[in-house]
Amino acid sequence: MDRPAPPLGVVSAMPGVVWPALPGGPGAALLGILFQLGQTEWWPRARIEHAQRRQLAALLAHARAEVPFYRDRLPPALPDPSDGPAWEDAWRAIPVLTRAEIQAADADEAMLAAALPPGHGEYREIFTSGSAGRPVRAVRSQLWELVWSAFTLRDHLWHRRDLTGTMAVIRESGAGKAAWPEGDAQQGWGFSSAGLFETGRLVSLNVTTPVDRQAEWLARQDPDYLLSHPSILARLAVATREAGLRLPRLRQVIAIAETLRPEHRAAIEAAWGVKVVDVYSTREAGYLALQCPDHPHYHVQSEGLRVEVVDEAGRPCAPGQTGRVLVTPLHNLAMPLIRYDIGDAAEVGPPCPCGRGLPVLTRILGRRQNMLRLPGGGRRWPLLSSGDIAGLVAAAPALRQYRIVQKGLDHLHVMLALARPATAAEEAAVAAWARAKFGAGFRVTVEGFDELPRSAAGKSEDFVCEVPDGS
Numbered sequence: 001m002d003r004p005a006p007p008l009g010v011v012s013a014m015p016g017v018v019w020p021a022l023p024g025g026p027g028a029a030l031l032g033i034l035f036q037l038g039q040t041e042w043w044p045r046a047r048i049e050h051a052q053r054r055q056l057a058a059l060l061a062h063a064r065a066e067v068p069f070y071r072d073r074l075p076p077a078l079p080d081p082s083d084g085p086a087w088e089d090a091w092r093a094i095p096v097l098t099r100a101e102i103q104a105a106d107a108d109e110a111m112l113a114a115a116l117p118p119g120h121g122e123y124r125e126i127f128t129s130g131s132a133g134r135p136v137r138a139v140r141s142q143l144w145e146l147v148w149s150a151f152t153l154r155d156h157l158w159h160r161r162d163l164t165g166t167m168a169v170i171r172e173s174g175a176g177k178a179a180w181p182e183g184d185a186q187q188g189w190g191f192s193s194a195g196l197f198e199t200g201r202l203v204s205l206n207v208t209t210p211v212d213r214q215a216e217w218l219a220r221q222d223p224d225y226l227l228s229h230p231s232i233l234a235r236l237a238v239a240t241r242e243a244g245l246r247l248p249r250l251r252q253v254i255a256i257a258e259t260l261r262p263e264h265r266a267a268i269e270a271a272w273g274v275k276v277v278d279v280y281s282t283r284e285a286g287y288l289a290l291q292c293p294d295h296p297h298y299h300v301q302s303e304g305l306r307v308e309v310v311d312e313a314g315r316p317c318a319p320g321q322t323g324r325v326l327v328t329p330l331h332n333l334a335m336p337l338i339r340y341d342i343g344d345a346a347e348v349g350p351p352c353p354c355g356r357g358l359p360v361l362t363r364i365l366g367r368r369q370n371m372l373r374l375p376g377g378g379r380r381w382p383l384l385s386s387g388d389i390a391g392l393v394a395a396a397p398a399l400r401q402y403r404i405v406q407k408g409l410d411h412l413h414v415m416l417a418l419a420r421p422a423t424a425a426e427e428a429a430v431a432a433w434a435r436a437k438f439g440a441g442f443r444v445t446v447e448g449f450d451e452l453p454r455s456a457a458g459k460s461e462d463f464v465c466e467v468p469d470g471s
């Protein structure tokens, strides 16, 4: 890109030394990782894979020795990393790890390492919202958190953010936290940059705030950067425009936590005239892929984790194919996840013209629980084309937002946020539209709302399957 990167201010921790700065312990370690990431992203893919296999050997040796769950699950050793085909065959013989297995094994702590190597710090636990409301515990080491910070900073550097600017974040979902009208404010962008770079203000607002109040708060904060879920960003873009509010300083928007649909990207960019940068991460595995600095697709973060995209038979997908995403974080020795099926699907892309050797994903399709279950067995993606959406708008002209919930193998429930109540004829037209799109065998119910309810995690999905597996 043509714009020069903004200058970076490094914080010095050494008395009597201001410049060049000497950061303290964690900051120095972060800088050490970042320096290497600046080199490895340009390595040829084969060299990246070879280096990754060496780290995976260390991870597997630790898991076999220290984690009860893996004692009999992993091979005694993998072939030499230089022998790519033999190594890949042996790797693919390791069973895929499911969420249900983690939940079962974690009940007696069998997923946790008995001990961590020196320097990896303490165990830190978080919980993620599992499918069917069953939470999954993930335990990470402090060292893994340091690596996570390095990838946060790589994203800032790739997208040339001025770290001294104001970052506005709308993602807090805790009741009563970061409440309108003030929200929260702090000096510094937080944990991941603390101790290394000088950063500006961070302001935060609760995701459950009504959209007109979000817009009012945002205009008052006048941020340089805005980070939130794509569905919130798209509605905010419309709300600020309708209210005549301007964001004169805004330079970039960062989308997290949900699939960024092309129409959301286009709506946000059109309303605010700035680039949208998408981030693909999960709480249990960290950053899977970051948007290329020069293209709208994603680069797998191979220095932090191994990402496999496989078809239903477990074979690696070729460019253009879509498959299940399996992840193996390379540096979390506290609770190793090896070939973990995180429940997402992604489309593999060809090598990127930017020259980086990191593998490419062209689309992230989100949770498999967002796939349509077919009455006769099997699943498919219920993706709506722009023609499908135009058909829905024609059926319900007052439509502001929609969500389709599969309640049973043959039952679809269409939830609509409407500017005014739908007429009986409009509801019938929506039901006919749904049967034409998804299949005549479905029974369709339609329900109108002023505003669609969000999930507990603040997420908004446009298709949700509530049919349990195995039914």
Ligand SMILES: [Zn+2]
Residues within 6 Å of the ligand: 292, 293, 294, 295, 299, 352, 353, 354, 355, 356
């Ligand atoms: Zn690229």
